[in-house]
Structures are given as structure tokens and as C-alpha cells.
Amino acid sequence: MIIFKEEHIKDLFAYCRNGLPNESCGLLAGTITDGVKTVTQIYYLKNIDESPEHFSMDVKEQFQAISQIRKSNLELIGNFHSHPSTPSRPSKEDIRLAFDPKLSYVIISLQDKDNPVINSFNIKEKTADIDQLVVE
Ligand SMILES: [Zn+2]
Numbered sequence: 001m002i003i004f005k006e007e008h009i010k011d012l013f014a015y016c017r018n019g020l021p022n023e024s025c026g027l028l029a030g031t032i033t034d035g036v037k038t039v040t041q042i043y044y045l046k047n048i049d050e051s052p053e054h055f056s057m058d059v060k061e062q063f064q065a066i067s068q069i070r071k072s073n074l075e076l077i078g079n080f081h082s083h084p085s086t087p088s089r090p091s092k093e094d095i096r097l098a099f100d101p102k103l104s105y106v107i108i109s110l111q112d113k114d115n116p117v118i119n120s121f122n123i124k125e126k127t128a129d130i131d132q133l134v135v136e
Helices: 005-017 059-073 092-097
Strands: 002-004 024-032 034-047 076-085 102-109 117-124 127-131 133-135
Touching: 002 005, 002 127, 005 034, 005 117, 024 059, 034 059, 034 133, 059 076, 092 127, 117 133
Parallel strands: 002 034, 002 133, 076 102
Antiparallel strands: 024 034, 024 076, 102 117, 117 127
């Protein structure tokens, strides 16, 4: 299970809308207690691919975010990216590139821009399973 604050969801949707027509991406940090992840901090990173179909996080920004996460005594919980015109589920490429089974892979679909859809997935052994996402 992964828990978001409502304001985080609003910020995420706004950030991904602003990034259109391209995919947006970033990192999620927070705490993990008994397997329940609570997001407390979102790092909005540049998609250096500037593409509507894939993303690569800026390595320098990623490094800075990880260092801040450590300094704040938080954990890296997962990452997010948007799908400007496809559903909120991992593409074949997303599954192929998923490297850490402990991370949550959060995907925001803007297929319907006025009603974005957000889902979280655990990806291991090339299989993506939807995880419960709770908004508080
Ligand atoms: Zn994707």
C-alpha cells in the first residue's frame, strides 16, 4: 500500500499537465512502516528525453534528490511518470526498465486531461502488479 496526501496528488497532476505534450517524471520519498509506504516528499525531475512516449530522469537532479532524501532521513519509496495519451499502467518498456522490486512505480495517465488517473505498481520478474493507492 502507498499513501499520498491529497495536496501531493493535486501537485502531481498539475506538474504532469504542465509537462504536456511530453511525459513528466520524478521521485517519491517518505517513510515505510510494516510495508506501508507514506509519501511525504516529491521530487519533480526533468525528462531529458522531452518525449511524449518515454522518459529519462536527469542524472544530476536524481543524484541531488537522493542526497536530500538521505539528509532528511527519508527513504526512496518509488518514482512516477506520466502517460500523456495511454492508460495508467506500465508499458512493455516500463516493465523492461524497472530495476528495483522494492520501489513503487506510479503512473499518471492524462488520456482524459480533466480526469487524470493515478495507479501504483510493483514490478518484479518482469511482472507488474497493481498496488493499493490511498489518498488521505
Ligand atoms: Zn510509461
